[in-house]
Amino acid sequence: NGRDYRGNMTFTSQGYPCQKWTSNYPNNITIDLTNELDGLGEHNFCRNPGGERERPWCYSLMTETEWGYCDLPLCSE
Structure with a gap:
């Protein structure tokens, strides 16, 4: 579900900045930012805190959408 993703993507799949x-x-x-497993901190990288969504996502800086999934390839199981 991308919870441990630590890449540097900074925009959603729609192209909105994070x-x-x-x-x-x-x-x-x-969201509680204290869980080290979530990789949250002073950055705008895509994450999936708590593993609650399907894949890494971020809140958007654009007013027309609150959040979006990041366009990252998913590994097959």
């Missing part, structure tokens, strides 16, 4: 996980603008991020 909001930093430590920023609350324009979206108010309420």
